Amino acid sequence: MIDKAQWKNLVQSRLQNMYETSGHEGKLADVVLQVPPKPELGDLAFPLFAFAKAFSKAPNILAQQLSDDINALTDKPDGEAFAAGPYMNVRLNMDKMVSNLYSQIVSQSSEYGKTKTLDGRKVMIEFSCPNTNKPLHLGHVRNDCIGQSMSQILKACGADVMKVNLINNRGVHICKSMLAYKKFGNGETPESSGIKGDHLVGNYYVRFAQWEKEVLDKDIADLVAKGTDPAKAEEIAKANNGPDLEAQAMLRDWENGVPEVIELWKKMNRWTLDGVDETYRNTGISFDKYYYESDTYKLGKDKVLEGLKKGVFQKAEDGAIYIDNSDIGLDKKILLRKDGTSIYITQDIGTAINRHEDWPFDSLIYVVASEQKYHFKVLFHVLDKLGYPWAKDLHHLSYGMVFLPEGKMKSREGTVVDADDLIKSLTEMAREEIIEKGRDEELDDVDQTSHDIALGALNYYILQFDPNKDFVFNPKESLSFNGNTGPYLQYMGARISSMLRKFEEVKGDYDNVSFDPSVLSLEDERELIKMVGSFPETVGKACKQYDPSVICAFLYDMSKRFSHWYHDNQILKADTPALVKARVCLCQMVLQAMRNAFDLVGIPFLEKM
RNA sequence: GAUUCCAUAGCUCAGCUGGAUAGAGCACUUCCCUCCUAAGGAAGGGGUCGCGCGUUCGAAUCGCGCUGGGAUCACCA
Numbered sequence: 001m002i003d004k005a006q007w008k009n010l011v012q013s014r015l016q017n018m019y020e021t022s023g024h025e026g027k028l029a030d031v032v033l034q035v036p037p038k039p040e041l042g043d044l045a046f047p048l049f050a051f052a053k054a055f056s057k058a059p060n061i062l063a064q065q066l067s068d069d070i071n072a073l074t075d076k077p078d079g080e081a082f083a084a085g086p087y088m089n090v091r092l093n094m095d096k097m098v099s100n101l102y103s104q105i106v107s108q109s110s111e112y113g114k115t116k117t118l119d120g121r122k123v124m125i126e127f128s129c130p131n132t133n134k135p136l137h138l139g140h141v142r143n144d145c146i147g148q149s150m151s152q153i154l155k156a157c158g159a160d161v162m163k164v165n166l167i168n169n170r171g172v173h174i175c176k177s178m179l180a181y182k183k184f185g186n187g188e189t190p191e192s193s194g195i196k197g198d199h200l201v202g203n204y205y206v207r208f209a210q211w212e213k214e215v216l217d218k219d220i221a222d223l224v225a226k227g228t229d230p231a232k233a234e235e236i237a238k239a240n241n242g243p244d245l246e247a248q249a250m251l252r253d254w255e256n257g258v259p260e261v262i263e264l265w266k267k268m269n270r271w272t273l274d275g276v277d278e279t280y281r282n283t284g285i286s287f288d289k290y291y292y293e294s295d296t297y298k299l300g301k302d303k304v305l306e307g308l309k310k311g312v313f314q315k316a317e318d319g320a321i322y323i324d325n326s327d328i329g330l331d332k333k334i335l336l337r338k339d340g341t342s343i344y345i346t347q348d349i350g351t352a353i354n355r356h357e358d359w360p361f362d363s364l365i366y367v368v369a370s371e372q373k374y375h376f377k378v379l380f381h382v383l384d385k386l387g388y389p390w391a392k393d394l395h396h397l398s399y400g401m402v403f404l405p406e407g408k409m410k411s412r413e414g415t416v417v418d419a420d421d422l423i424k425s426l427t428e429m430a431r432e433e434i435i436e437k438g439r440d441e442e443l444d445d446v447d448q449t450s451h452d453i454a455l456g457a458l459n460y461y462i463l464q465f466d467p468n469k470d471f472v473f474n475p476k477e478s479l480s481f482n483g484n485t486g487p488y489l490q491y492m493g494a495r496i497s498s499m500l501r502k503f504e505e506v507k508g509d510y511d512n513v514s515f516d517p518s519v520l521s522l523e524d525e526r527e528l529i530k531m532v533g534s535f536p537e538t539v540g541k542a543c544k545q546y547d548p549s550v551i552c553a554f555l556y557d558m559s560k561r562f563s564h565w566y567h568d569n570q571i572l573k574a575d576t577p578a579l580v581k582a583r584v585c586l587c588q589m590v591l592q593a594m595r596n597a598f599d600l601v602g603i604p605f606l607e608k609m
Numbered sequence: 610g611a612u613u614c615c616a617u618a619g620c621u622c623a624g625c626u627g628g629a630u631a632g633a634g635c636a637c638u639u640c641c642c643u644c645c646u647a648a649g650g651a652a653g654g655g656g657u658c659g660c661g662c663g664u665u666c667g668a669a670u671c672g673c674g675c676u677g678g679g680a681u682c683a684c685c686a
Binding site: 032034036037038041045047049050052053059084085086087131168171172173293316318320322329330331333334335336337338339341343344347369370371372373374375377378398400401403430433434437439442453464465466468469470471472474478480481482483484485487488490491492494495498499502503549553556557560563564566567568570571572573608609 | 611612613614615620621622623624627628629630633634635641644645646647648649650651666667679680681682683684685686
């Protein structure tokens with residue numbers, strides 16, 4: 001909205017002019033434009049410290065001379081320059097801009113904030129990637145929130161986005177839940193037990209861990225009883241753990257396509273995926289394409305062999321193929337086992353190449369926890385070595401771990417915050433609060449509203465942190481609807497909506513009153529306008545930094561400013577019709593920016609709450 | 610040993626392309642609903658921005674070195 005570049009260029013050229021007319025030669029350094037820390041200091045600030053030496057004058061004097069010079073211009077942009085100590089600041093006359101902004105927002109409505117900075121760029125983003133042996137927990141929720149939100153932000157910047165999910169549906173860990181089910185399941189099904197499919201399968205994954213431990217403990221005890229040294233006994237027992245060996249045998253059967261195993265695998269996968277899909281639907285997560293590891297795990301082998309032929313990879317004495325990463329200061333990494341089978345990275349090499357063939361992306365973003373930084377560093381390097389020019393367009397959007405007050409979450413030990421449980425308890429909390437506040441009769445659908453508040457709380461809570469950082473989730477302290485939270489934002493949205501509904505009733509009285517921005521002279525009003533106007537820029541920043549928390553901060557700042565303003569000032573009962581009209585227009589602008597920002601971070605907008 | 614991330618108020622976090630008295634929320638102490646939804650607003654206390662050195666007119670912000678903490682460095686995923 002504010003044409004900062006125009007002012008910056010003007011200041012640069014006037015300063016240069018002053019420099020030359022005072023007998024100097026050469027080009028001055030670039031001026032720096034910043035935002036003054038307090039509204040009474042104007043809208044733009046140009047610190048002049050850096051030019052003091054060149055001019056041999058104190059920055060305060062430069063600021064004075066420069067502002068006089070600029071104010072004397074007949075064709076300067078709309079605004080007044082003034083010296084503020086060593087800074088030359090500008091107070092803008094925003095009336096014309098505000099009128100333009102208002103009509104822009106009204107005509108663009110839900111499109112306001114979108115830009116064309118990534119117009120035509122094809123961006124693939126991979127996130128979630130659940131295992132089919134357990135339900136989603138808080139760690140997955142962070143991944144999902146970041147992935148979904150980044151997709152929205154990328155789209156808002158004009159990118160053509162393809163959201164992909166890679167289902168981890170094979171491997172020995174999957175066989176573990178299958179084996180436990182086969183052993184202890186007694187034919188239980190989601191229908192017969194009333195347990196959601198992913199939770200049912202998850203129970204057997206935990207059951208396997210118990211069983212494994214029982215057997216292990218017993219074997220160790222037996223060996224010790226026979227006189228084996230305890231440390232040695234543990235080593236022997238671990239290497240010969242029955243459940244573990246059975247799981248490995250089952251994996252071999254799976255790879256050999258033994259019908260009975262495949263059938264069980266399909267059945268249990270379906271249970272988990274149906275359950276996980278329900279969680280996705282419940283939390284507003286969606287994908288454009290699903291990939292399944294069972295289809296992709298063999299990809300990549302040929303590429304590794306090609307690399308060997310080209311001489312970018314080496315073969316070890318035992319036959320394993322590896323890459324020497326000493327050129328980037330890392331260790332060797334095996335890419336293919338000595339028996340010729342694929343490992344994790346082999347598969348990732350294959351899927352990346354496969355995806356680029358499927359849909360030639362301009363960039364591919366992997367939303368994966370920071371634990372795997374090393375892995376991606378190696379992966380990208382491998383693809384670069386293989387000669388794929390798009391290797392430089394791969395990006396690992398790494399995010400920190402979610403810890404509990406007791407430490408790390410462990411699904412095998414059952415110390416996880418389950419996603420479904422979390423949403424359920426948040427929804428329940430929201431419902432209680434609605435009833436306590438007596439809002440239930442006002443609302444059209446208490447269930448839906450409770451759920452939307454829960455979702456707003458969860459998404460905002462998780463996305464407000466810098467993705468890079470780990471955070472501790474303390475259920476008691478984290479789950480709040482007061483203060484800097486999603487429901488606070490939703491509440492502001494609902495309040496504005498409520499006012500605008502009331503305005504509708506008397507709208508006819510204002511048909512002949514036009515929007516005059518000049519009556520919006522309060523500091524809060526100017527600040528709100530500037531915030532609304534900066535929304536497109538904010539979206540751009542979030543996109544560039546791969547950081548949805550930028551949007552959260554924007555929302556909170558704007559809502560906070562709005563609450564302060566409407567607490568102290570009447571809107572519908574303002575002193576003059578012109579003021580009522582102008583304030584209502586401001587409310588409309590704020591509301592639109594807010595709604596559009598909500599969309600980017602998964603906070604449901606509520607007309608009432 | 611290598612790679613990497615982090616360290617700001619009692620707690621949880623913003624601020625970091627260098628700039629004007631370092632900001633929120635929670636918690637604590639007060640005040641404000643005959644007034645557009647109090648899931649709100651106002652005021653107060655609370656900080657050697659982990660430590661040191663350097664670059665600079667100027668450093669929470671940049672560089673280097675420490676200290677403390679997390680993660681990774683599997684022919685697991």
